[in-house]
Amino acid sequence: MIQIDHVSKTFAGTQALADCTLTIDDGAFFVLIGPSGCGKSTLLRTINGLIAPDTGTIRVRGKDIATEDPERLRQSIGYVIQSVGLFPHWTVAANIAAVPQLMRWDKGKIARRVDEIVALLRIDPALLPRYPHQLSGGQRQRIGVARALAAGPDLILMDEPFSALDPVSRVELQAEMRRVHAESKTTIVMVTHDVGEALSLATTLAIMRAGRIIQIGTPAAVVGAPADDFVAQFLGGPERFLHLLDVLSVGAAMSAEPPSGAMPRIATSASLRAALSLMMAEGAQALAVGDGDGASVGTLRLDAIVAASHA
Amino acid sequence: MPERSGRRGRLAAAGAFSLALIALVVAMPAFRPGLHQLFPELREPIYARASFVTLTIAHLQLVAIATGFAAAAGIAIGIAVTREAGRAFAPLARTVGTIGQTFPPVAVLALAVPLLGYGSAPTLAALSIYAALPVLEATLSGLGAVPADARDAAKGLGFSAWTMLWVIELPLAWPLMLTGLRNATIINVGTATIGSSVGALSLGSPILEGLSASNPAFVIEGAVVVALLAITIDRWFDVLEDMTPVI
Numbered sequence: 001m002i003q004i005d006h007v008s009k010t011f012a013g014t015q016a017l018a019d020c021t022l023t024i025d026d027g028a029f030f031v032l033i034g035p036s037g038c039g040k041s042t043l044l045r046t047i048n049g050l051i052a053p054d055t056g057t058i059r060v061r062g063k064d065i066a067t068e069d070p071e072r073l074r075q076s077i078g079y080v081i082q083s084v085g086l087f088p089h090w091t092v093a094a095n096i097a098a099v100p101q102l103m104r105w106d107k108g109k110i111a112r113r114v115d116e117i118v119a120l121l122r123i124d125p126a127l128l129p130r131y132p133h134q135l136s137g138g139q140r141q142r143i144g145v146a147r148a149l150a151a152g153p154d155l156i157l158m159d160e161p162f163s164a165l166d167p168v169s170r171v172e173l174q175a176e177m178r179r180v181h182a183e184s185k186t187t188i189v190m191v192t193h194d195v196g197e198a199l200s201l202a203t204t205l206a207i208m209r210a211g212r213i214i215q216i217g218t219p220a221a222v223v224g225a226p227a228d229d230f231v232a233q234f235l236g237g238p239e240r241f242l243h244l245l246d247v248l249s250v251g252a253a254m255s256a257e258p259p260s261g262a263m264p265r266i267a268t269s270a271s272l273r274a275a276l277s278l279m280m281a282e283g284a285q286a287l288a289v290g291d292g293d294g295a296s297v298g299t300l301r302l303d304a305i306v307a308a309s310h311a
Numbered sequence: 312m313p314e315r316s317g318r319r320g321r322l323a324a325a326g327a328f329s330l331a332l333i334a335l336v337v338a339m340p341a342f343r344p345g346l347h348q349l350f351p352e353l354r355e356p357i358y359a360r361a362s363f364v365t366l367t368i369a370h371l372q373l374v375a376i377a378t379g380f381a382a383a384a385g386i387a388i389g390i391a392v393t394r395e396a397g398r399a400f401a402p403l404a405r406t407v408g409t410i411g412q413t414f415p416p417v418a419v420l421a422l423a424v425p426l427l428g429y430g431s432a433p434t435l436a437a438l439s440i441y442a443a444l445p446v447l448e449a450t451l452s453g454l455g456a457v458p459a460d461a462r463d464a465a466k467g468l469g470f471s472a473w474t475m476l477w478v479i480e481l482p483l484a485w486p487l488m489l490t491g492l493r494n495a496t497i498i499n500v501g502t503a504t505i506g507s508s509v510g511a512l513s514l515g516s517p518i519l520e521g522l523s524a525s526n527p528a529f530v531i532e533g534a535v536v537v538a539l540l541a542i543t544i545d546r547w548f549d550v551l552e553d554m555t556p557v558i
Contacts, residue, residue, distance in 0.1 A: 050467055075469030085464030089482050089556070099468050147468070157467075 001026045001155060001187045002047060007056030009042060009211075016042040017053065018211040024204070026154075027185045029178075033198040034208035035234065040191045041159050043208070047189065048077045048157055060155065075099055078148030078156030078186075082163050084140045086132035092143050093128040099151040117146045121176060138169025145173065149180070158190040162197065174201060195235055199223065199243040207231050219247050245273035245305075250289055253308035254298040259288030266290070268297065272305050321553050325546035332367075332539045339363040339532065346528050356528040358517035363536060369512040370540070373431060374499045377438030381495050385443040386488065389450025390476065404447060411444045416502045424509050434506030434513075441502060442495035449491020453484025486555050493548040500541040504533070514540070 226232035346356035423433035504515025521529025
């Protein structure tokens with residue numbers, strides 16, 4: 001989907017990006033993470049041409065974006081920012097319809113698409129005639145995401161989209177993005193400085209520092225084998241493995257061994273964190289794993305949780 | 312429904328002032344007996360070189376044309392210096408705008424006469440330049456108040472610079488711009504009177520004539536009509552501002 005090739009950028013003598021090269025696959029949930037000022041937002045904004053690199057090339061869908069019409073390119077890429085940036089004089093419905101409107105879809109098609117998006121993101125239809133200042137922060141960002149998805153882009157860029165939200169809204173919207181990504185196979189590139197958020201959402205993770213990409217890999221690979229001390233410390237030092245408990249599901253660690261009747265039950269889709277917590281609550285070393293219909297499909301043992309983070 | 316009754320009240324006030332203005336202008340000759348009693352020493356208490364209807368229409372024309380020019384120039388410059396290409400000129404525009412307003416309009420008029428001769432041309436020039444400044448300032452403030460995040464989002468979603476200006480920036484800046492236009496127009500209503508000192512026909516004509524011929528009745532007549540005209544126009548702007556949605 002995206003090839004970033006030897007991209008560098010200097011702002012007023014400060015090197016924001018230093019020879020960044022990476023490839024983002026179709027359908028990836030790619031998370032750029034690093035301390036503030038590391039260049040992750042700058043890198044994100046080169047992808048839709050908001051920032052032009054000094055050197056290097058960026059290809060989106062195989063085409064060098066320097067040769068593309070920047071407005072067309074941006075209309076084909078969803079864009080979500082931390083401060084949301086809803087248009088204050090437009091209703092929620094008009095905000096969601098912004099890009100289809102720019103692309104001159106006909107009215108009926110826009111109305112149908114708005115209805116689809118409202119259903120997809122579980123937006124209360126009563127909000128549609130309201131104005132942004134009448135919404136809560138969480139509602140606003142949900143509309144911001146809806147606006148980015150409205151024209152059905154196959155690529156969405158998100159710049160710290162949930163950093164300013166209260167914890168409840170943040171977790172809700174993270175779950176929403178995970179679901180949207182799983183259902184639509186849209187490629188998502190997200191910038192965050194929140195390690196937990198990065199590890200729980202990413203299929204691939206890139207860690208940046210001082211304008212350079214330090215390491216790229218799956219969350220488990222990066223946590224398991226950090227490239228250097230900086231990465232290990234940034235991910236949480238010796239406690240970084242605990243993040244994996246959120247990322248890995250019971251299904252990934254269980255064995256097919258039939259459970260004994262006395263074991264507490266847990267679903268295959270539950271996180272290992274939930275499983276470990278249940279073990280602690282019940283004083284159990286093993287759990288019976290059940291599928292959605294209540295049938296037992298296997299057993300999860302404490303040592304399997306420990307082993308899973310090295311899989 | 313407090314909003315609607317507020318709107319109705321504003322409309323009523325604007326309408327009432329308009330009717331009062333028309334009545335005063337049309338019926339000015341009817342005040343002759345009263346003014347005669349007030350100023351018994353004056354031979355002619357009603358300005359008669361032109362009717363007040365003519366004077367008022369001429370005055371309104373000066374104001375309308377000058378404010379039109381001022382609005383066009385002020386808004387155009389305001390937009391130009393807030394675009395990426397013109398941003399370097401924004402401080403200059405602001406400085407010229409601020410210094411310009413400390414210039415007395417009479418001075419601008421005096422400078423315009425040698426260039427444009429006597430009559431309405433130098434008056435229009437002076438009024439246009441003078442009134443462009445509040446419009447420019449209001450345009451700069453209005454465009455400056457457009458939230459940066461809305462602009463960032465619009466650009467990132469693929470709005471062209473023109474589309475962003477038309478559908479995002481100008482609508483958001485409009486309430487402040489309207490206030491600038493209101494100020495410009497009201498300033499022009501008052502300042503247009505000095506146009507008569509260089510030969511333009513306006514409601515300043517009876518005032519100046521009254522001052523030079525020691526005829527206080529003429530001064531009062533001109534001043535009262537100008538004041539009523541200013542209030543009436545101000546009330547109509549009030550109606551207009553009320554109709555502009557404020558978010």
